[in-house]
Amino acid sequence: MDKNIGIYICTGCGIGDMLDCDPIAEMASDEYSVSICKNHPFLCGAEGVDLIKKDIEGEGVNTIIIAACSPRVNYDVFDFGQDKIIERVNFREHVAWSQAEKDENTQMLAEDYIKMACAKIGRTDLPEPFKAEEEYSKDILVVGGGVAGMTAALETAKAGYNAILVEKDPKLGGFLAKMKKNVTLPYKDISDTGAEAMIKAVSDNPKIKVYTSAAVEKISGGPGIFSVEIKANGNSATERAGAIVQATGWVPYDANKLGHLGYGKFKNVITNVEMEEMAAAGKITRPSDGKDVKNVLFIQCAGSRDPEHLPYCSSSCCLVSMKQATYVKEQNPEAVNYILYKDIRTVGQSEDFYRKAQMDGNVFIRGSVEEVGESGGNLYVSANDELLGEKIKIEELDLVVLAVGMVPRSLPAEIPKIKAPSDSKEADADGMIEVKPDSGFFATSALNLAYRQGPELPTLKYGFPDSHFICFPYETRRTGIYSAGCIRRPMEVGKAKDDATGAAMKAIQCIEATSIGMAVHPRAGDISYPEFNMSRCTQCKRCTEECPFGAINEDEKGNPLPSPTRCRRCGTCMGACPERIISFKNYSVGMIGDMLKAVSVPEEDEEKPRVIVFVCENDAYPAVDMAGIKKMNWSPYVRFVPVRCLGSIALVWVADALARGIDGLLFMGCRHGDDYQCHFVKGSELANTRLSKVSETLDRLSLESDRVKFIEVGITDCDKVPAIISEFMETIESVGPNPYKGW
Amino acid sequence: MAGNYDPSFAKEVFDNVDSGEEIKMCMQCGICAGSCPLRHEMDYPPRQIFTLIRAGRRDEVMNSKAIKLCTSCYRCKVRCPRGIPVIDVMHGLAHYGIKKGIIPRKGTAAFGGEFWKMIYNIGRIDEKTLPLKYNLLEGLVPGIKSTIEMAPMGIQMFLHHRMKLLPERKIKGIKELRKMLDKAKEMGKGGAN
Numbered sequence: 001m002d003k004n005i006g007i008y009i010c011t012g013c014g015i016g017d018m019l020d021c022d023p024i025a026e027m028a029s030d031e032y033s034v035s036i037c038k039n040h041p042f043l044c045g046a047e048g049v050d051l052i053k054k055d056i057e058g059e060g061v062n063t064i065i066i067a068a069c070s071p072r073v074n075y076d077v078f079d080f081g082q083d084k085i086i087e088r089v090n091f092r093e094h095v096a097w098s099q100a101e102k103d104e105n106t107q108m109l110a111e112d113y114i115k116m117a118c119a120k121i122g123r124t125d126l127p128e129p130f131k132a133e134e135e136y137s138k139d140i141l142v143v144g145g146g147v148a149g150m151t152a153a154l155e156t157a158k159a160g161y162n163a164i165l166v167e168k169d170p171k172l173g174g175f176l177a178k179m180k181k182n183v184t185l186p187y188k189d190i191s192d193t194g195a196e197a198m199i200k201a202v203s204d205n206p207k208i209k210v211y212t213s214a215a216v217e218k219i220s221g222g223p224g225i226f227s228v229e230i231k232a233n234g235n236s237a238t239e240r241a242g243a244i245v246q247a248t249g250w251v252p253y254d255a256n257k258l259g260h261l262g263y264g265k266f267k268n269v270i271t272n273v274e275m276e277e278m279a280a281a282g283k284i285t286r287p288s289d290g291k292d293v294k295n296v297l298f299i300q301c302a303g304s305r306d307p308e309h310l311p312y313c314s315s316s317c318c319l320v321s322m323k324q325a326t327y328v329k330e331q332n333p334e335a336v337n338y339i340l341y342k343d344i345r346t347v348g349q350s351e352d353f354y355r356k357a358q359m360d361g362n363v364f365i366r367g368s369v370e371e372v373g374e375s376g377g378n379l380y381v382s383a384n385d386e387l388l389g390e391k392i393k394i395e396e397l398d399l400v401v402l403a404v405g406m407v408p409r410s411l412p413a414e415i416p417k418i419k420a421p422s423d424s425k426e427a428d429a430d431g432m433i434e435v436k437p438d439s440g441f442f443a444t445s446a447l448n449l450a451y452r453q454g455p456e457l458p459t460l461k462y463g464f465p466d467s468h469f470i471c472f473p474y475e476t477r478r479t480g481i482y483s484a485g486c487i488r489r490p491m492e493v494g495k496a497k498d499d500a501t502g503a504a505m506k507a508i509q510c511i512e513a514t515s516i517g518m519a520v521h522p523r524a525g526d527i528s529y530p531e532f533n534m535s536r537c538t539q540c541k542r543c544t545e546e547c548p549f550g551a552i553n554e555d556e557k558g559n560p561l562p563s564p565t566r567c568r569r570c571g572t573c574m575g576a577c578p579e580r581i582i583s584f585k586n587y588s589v590g591m592i593g594d595m596l597k598a599v600s601v602p603e604e605d606e607e608k609p610r611v612i613v614f615v616c617e618n619d620a621y622p623a624v625d626m627a628g629i630k631k632m633n634w635s636p637y638v639r640f641v642p643v644r645c646l647g648s649i650a651l652v653w654v655a656d657a658l659a660r661g662i663d664g665l666l667f668m669g670c671r672h673g674d675d676y677q678c679h680f681v682k683g684s685e686l687a688n689t690r691l692s693k694v695s696e697t698l699d700r701l702s703l704e705s706d707r708v709k710f711i712e713v714g715i716t717d718c719d720k721v722p723a724i725i726s727e728f729m730e731t732i733e734s735v736g737p738n739p740y741k742g743w
Numbered sequence: 744m745a746g747n748y749d750p751s752f753a754k755e756v757f758d759n760v761d762s763g764e765e766i767k768m769c770m771q772c773g774i775c776a777g778s779c780p781l782r783h784e785m786d787y788p789p790r791q792i793f794t795l796i797r798a799g800r801r802d803e804v805m806n807s808k809a810i811k812l813c814t815s816c817y818r819c820k821v822r823c824p825r826g827i828p829v830i831d832v833m834h835g836l837a838h839y840g841i842k843k844g845i846i847p848r849k850g851t852a853a854f855g856g857e858f859w860k861m862i863y864n865i866g867r868i869d870e871k872t873l874p875l876k877y878n879l880l881e882g883l884v885p886g887i888k889s890t891i892e893m894a895p896m897g898i899q900m901f902l903h904h905r906m907k908l909l910p911e912r913k914i915k916g917i918k919e920l921r922k923m924l925d926k927a928k929e930m931g932k933g934g935a936n
Contacts, residue, residue, distance in 0.1 A: 336750050338748065344770070354770075355768060355825075358767050358768050358769075358770070359767055359768065361767060363748065363753075364797075365748070366771065387771055388791075388794055388795070392747065392748060392798070395747060
């Protein structure tokens with residue numbers, strides 16, 4: 001594409017008072033032969049937009065540099081169609097609102113930003129959306145036929161899409177079908193589970209294809225083009241799907257590990273799941289002799305919130321015990337239920353059911369179990385009553401119910417092993433190595449993805465699929481595959497239904513975005529995708545290993561086989577590739593390299609250091625913007641370079657920048673580790689790892705390692721941004737100017 | 744020795760005590776205890792009284808000082824997140840204790856009598872003479888002894904301008920007040936005994 005560049009500088013919002021805009025225009029036309037360079041006092045107004053539109057029509061401008069406010073605002077106003085390259089220069093937040101008025105340094109800063117923009121568009125091409133060769137499927141595969149799975153399928157059908165439901169049991173319903181009654185909205189009383197009606201609705205729905213006694217044998221492809229092999233009742237079938245909802249649910253915590261609570265020792269000690277089954281089958285009796293029950297004690301958090309067993313809360317067991325106490329009272333109004341709890345956790349509106357359980361006269365005792373024993377055929381429980389502050393003993397108990405927690409079905413019973421790489425030191429005698437939870441190999445079989453990074457969704461330490469479940473629920477680390485229900489986190493029926501609906505909607509979004517070549521969260525709407533110059537690939541496998549979303553498969557020789565529909569466009573592969581063969585049409589190693597080269601580096605005696613700050617577009621950039629909006633000030637010697645994710649940084653940028661005399665490089669990325677905030681999960685962690693190895697490069701250049709620094713910045717850390725910058729500037733000052741200046 | 748849980752006392756309370764059933768709703772947050780201005784004088788805070796009822800500790804509850812101390816300031820009732828009328832329960836328990844003969848009626852009745860007399864005579868309470876008169880009902884020597892025991896409190900009240908050295912004067916319009924008190928007595932709503 002022949003680029004006809006137009007630069008438009010807005011002088012509104014105080015920009016015109018802070019800067020001398022004419023010399024900037026002069027500089028641009030001299031150095032970058034830009035013919036059109038205009039100022040306007042109110043560029044985002046109708047008149048300003050018209051000015052640009054007129055030039056597009058009259059002068060044939062197709063590459064537009066807008067030096068005005070942050071690209072995070074007014075993106076709709078400055079949208080001139082997909083056939084134009086638009087580059088926004090942040091003159092407002094990063095220059096006018098955060099720098100000194102009409103200062104020489106402010107002017108240089110503004111000029112540098114324009115130069116960087118010109119360098120950037122020099123390397124930018126118009127992205128074209130990816131289109132797979134195969135036809136896109138718009139069906140949704142739902143794995144698991146419990147309440148979450150059935151809801152996901154029904155909601156998919158309601159939205160007008162076809163669903164394929166795969167259930168391992170001969171009958172749909174999961175745990176919902178095993179319950180006697182249910183507690184759900186409005187949480188005033190127990191109600192029918194509605195399982196039969198739901199199963200019928202699913203079976204009767206023409207848009208839902210149900211496979212029972214079935215398992216997913218293999219899934220290959222990617223969003224829009226998943227190919228699914230299903231084995232049902234011994235027969236094989238192949239289906240195509242556009243997106244997947246995994247709702248494989250939970251299993252109760254293994255009560256055999258709870259010997260200290262009397263399970264396995266006394267027949268009348270049962271789990272809440274066994275209690276539910278007994279209630280659903282008819283009558284609640286003593287398992288030891290079949291006699292009626294009068295006194296029942298529920299032990300909450302049986303194994304839950306216990307570092308030895310399940311360290312987390314399953315958030316539904318309290319409600320379940322109260323529900324089962326209601327069964328006991330219904331059966332015998334004279335019965336006494338004791339509920340021995342650590343904390344009652346009835347979340348949200350379900351507090352109403354707690355009130356009902358209290359009104360029913362159930363005895364709530366806060367404390368911890370000391371002993372479960374038997375005397376004269378009846379059980380007794382001794383406990384530390386925290387509220388009485390003494391030891392208590394509750395005798396004559398007919399039944400003790402252990403409220404066990406939920407374990408995700410994906411958690412493997414034993415730590416799985418895979419074949420170790422030949423150079424591994426931890427491999428056992430058979431050459432096998434234990435899998436870490438943070439990988440696609442650490443999960444029991446459900447999806448059997450034909451992905452290079454493992455057959456299942458990567459899990460967190462407790463076995464739940466990894467995603468940031470506050471910031472981006474349902475998302476997983478495999479594009480187009482969404483988790484819902486108790487596989488995502490422990491929850492009760494009402495929440496599982498909400499969850500499944502959400503996941504189904506995400507799946508539909510994914511299908512629709514993929515079909516027009518757009519990325520899904522977090523770069524929703526992005527049509528660029530990484531392209532591989534395969535002729536120069538050295539089969540190092542770094543891209544296939546480091547992709548946080550397992551988007552790249554590889555062939556036997558180790559060549560990467562990218563699947564653009566699985567890609568989230570973070571650019572981690574681009575930063576990983578030592579040969580720099582991976583680039584986007586509008587984002588590449590060379591492009592950022594050119595931007596760094598465009599920064600003018602004054603001579604040493606001018607005492608104007610230059611620092612490049614790479615900022616993550618997702619959290620750090622908004623934080624810097626907000627610092628600007630708050631009119632906080634920072635050094636005029638820094639130049640911000642936004643990157644898609646810090647995972648996309650290439651170490652060659654460090655070497656290039658330092659070799660040109662840039663004094664320091666600061667990397668602002670998201671928090672990583674257990675409570676990560678990285679939108680691409682692993683990006684900032686990878687960046688940190690890569691930068692920890694940068695000292696080698698610095699040594700080669702005989703430079704101090706203090707010149708390169710990684711800082712974790714959250715989106716709410718805007719107040720800290722100026723301090724972070726000044727601190728780094730002080731470091732640079734103490735280290736002294738870069739000796740490569742002027743080379 | 745581990746105490747046993749016995750639901751029978753709780754049932755007794757639910758059936759006999761005014762608002763007794765409401766304590767089922769207690770979730771032991773302790774806001775009542777934190778709000779009570781007399782908490783430091785109580786042997787058990789209201790929250791713990793409720794726990795003791797649940798656990799079936801009849802003696803501890805009925806003999807507790809706490810149920811007699813409530814001054815009806817209503818703070819607990821206003822603040823209780825579960826809307827339990829804590830003061831009604833506390834008074835209910837005290838009444839139940841009197842009814843059952845666990846809490847002696849004599850002392851309170853005597854105090855009430857002296858209180859009424861003083862209000863009838865001067866229309867207000869004299870903080871010096873009322874305790875003195877009440878104490879002297881026990882007899883001269885023990886009465887003086889009890890009064891001397893209360894002296895430090897009296898000094899504090901004096902220092903805080905809560906008590907005058909001179910005797911309290913009659914209020915204005917004492918005749919109207921007496922008419923009201925006579926009427927109340929006639930209706931059986933009070934009186935010196």
